[in-house]
Amino acid sequence: MARVLNLALTGFVFTLFALGLRRPFLWVLAYLYIDILAPQKVSWGFLTKLPISLMAFVLAFAGWLMLDDKRDSRFTLRQGLIAVLLVYCGLTTMAADFPAEAAEKWSWVWKALVFAIFLPLTLRTRLRIEATALFMVLTIGAIIIDGGIKTIGGGGGYGALKLFVNDNTGLYEGSIISAVAIATIPLIVWLMKHGTIFRPDWRVKLFAVALIFSCALIPIGTQARTGLLCLALLALLALRSAKRRLLYIGLMAGLALVAIPFLPQSFTKRMNTIENHQADQSASTRLAVWQWTLDYVGDHPFGGGFEAYRANKLKVELVESAGSGNNVSTDVKEAYEQGRAYHSSYFEMLGEQGWPGLFLWLWLMLSGLWQMERIRMRWKHRESEGEAWQAPLANALQQSLLVYMAGSLFVGIAFQPFCYMLIGLQCGLWSYLKRIDRPESPRRPQRPALRVSNAVAAH
Secondary structure: OHHHHHHHHHHHHHHHHHHOOOOOHHHHHHHHHHHHHOHHHHOOOHHHHOOHHHHHHHHHHHHHHHHOOOOOOOOOHHHHHHHHHHHHHHHHHHOOOOHHHHHHHHHHHHHHHHHHHHHHHHOOOHHHHHHHHHHHHHHHHHHHHHHHHHHHOOOOOOOOOOOOOOOOOHHHOHHHHHHHHHHHHHHHHHHHHHOOOOOOOHHHHHHHHHHHHHHHHHHHHHOOHHHHHHHHHHHHHHHHOOOOHHHHHHHHHHHHHHHHHHOOHHHHHHHHHHOOHHHOHHHHHHHHHHHHHHHHHHHOOOOOOOOHHHHOEEEEEEEEEEOOOOOOEEEEEEEEEEOOOOOOHHHHHHHHHHHHHHHHHHHHHHHHHHHHHHHHHHHOOOOOOOOOOHHHHHHHHHHHHHHHHHHOOOOOOOOOHHHHHHHHHHHHHHHHHHHHOOOOOOOOOOOOOOOOOHHHHHO
16 A cells, blocks of 8 residues: 555656646646655655655746746835845844754744745746645645544544654644644635536535535544634634524534544544633643743844744643632642743744844735735625636635744744745735736826927928
8 A cells, every 4th residue: 555655645746747748837837746745755655765855845836937928027015024024033043042943943944934925936837826726725625534533433632643654743743733624714615615626516516515624524533622722713704704603503503413422532622722821731831932932032032043942941820720619729839941942933934034034924914915815805796607616716715824823822823834825926926916806997098299380380
C-alpha cells in the first residue's frame, strides 16, 4: 500500500510539472498542492530526495514571466502591504534575539509572503480563480478526509490524531488544521453551488456535503478548542446569508443536541476547560505568555524577531476547586514554564514584529474584510448568467478570513502559508472584478473645430 501511495504521489506531481509546459498556470497550482499537502513528507521514496517545493516555486514564477499573458495583471494595495511586511520581517530577522531559530522560520515565511504577492498577478480569469479555489479545497480536503475517517474510527485525541505524517508542524498540527478546516467550509459551499470545472450535480453536492462533515469532525478528532470556537463563529456568520433564518437556527440547535451524546468523554472534558481555564495549565500558560509579551514590547517596541518567545520565563498559578455549595475548597498550585509559544497570532506578531508588524498585519486583514464586503454589496443583486458567482465568492472569502482571524486568537498562524493563499485569492478576485466592472469614464464633449476665414488667414 505504501509503495502504491508513493508512486501515485510521484506520478501526480510530475504530471503537473509536465502539463505546465503547455499551460504554465498549472505550475502555480502545482505549488499550491505541494505547499499544502507536502507530498515529500507523505512519500518515503524518490520525492523525499528532491526539493519539489522549490522546483514548483521557480517554475510558477518562470512560467508567468516568460510564457503567460501579463496584460491584465494588476498590483493591488494589499499586495503592497504584504511586500512592506516582507521587508520589515527581513529586517527584524537580521536583528533577532535568536538568530539561528529566526533564520529557520524566515526560510519558509518569505516564500509564503512572496507567493501571496505573486498569486493575484496570475488570476486574470474566472477559470483561474475557480481552479485556485478548487486546488486549495481538494488538497486540504485530502488531509481533512484522512482525519475525519480516523476520528470516526476512534483514532482521535488531543495530540493523538495522526494524519498523513507523524509530524506535528504546519497544517498537520491539531489546532492549526482545526482552524483551517473550518475556514475552508465556505469555499466548499461556493464550489458546490457555483463551480464550473465540476458542475454542481448530485455527485458534486454529495462529495461537498461529506467533505463539510469531515471538516466539522476535525475539531472533535484533534480535541482542539480553537476549532470548536471557529465552528461556532461560522455557524453564526452563515445566518447572514440564510434565507430561512429561524429554520436554520432550529436545525443547528437540533444537530448540536443530537451530536452531544455521541461525543467522546475526553472531548467534552477538554472543552470544559474553556470555561474553567484557571484549572487548565495550558490555558493559564497562554494568559501568562500574553502578559509577558505585553511587558516585552514595552521595552522592545519593534519586536524581537522570529521565535522571540524563547526568552520567556513564566510562573503560572493553577486554581483547583473541590466540593459544592458552601463547602468549596480551593487549592492554588504554582508551575514554572520557559520558552512557551505565543498561542495567538496577534501576540505572535506583537512579540516578533512589534507594534509596526502588528499594525501592518491587522491592516492587511481588515482591508480584506472591507474589500470582500464591497464586492458582495456591488454584485449581490446581479442574477444574470456570468454575474451570479462573484458576490457569493466574496462572501465565502470574507467568512473564511473571519474564521481565520478568530482562530488566530488562540493559535499562532500569523504566517501560515494556506492563509496567505486565501489572501492572494482575495486580492486576485478584487483585481479581476475591478478590471471587468470598471465604469466607463465620461467622454469630454469635443469642441467644434474653429473655422478661420480665408481673409483672416490671409491677414
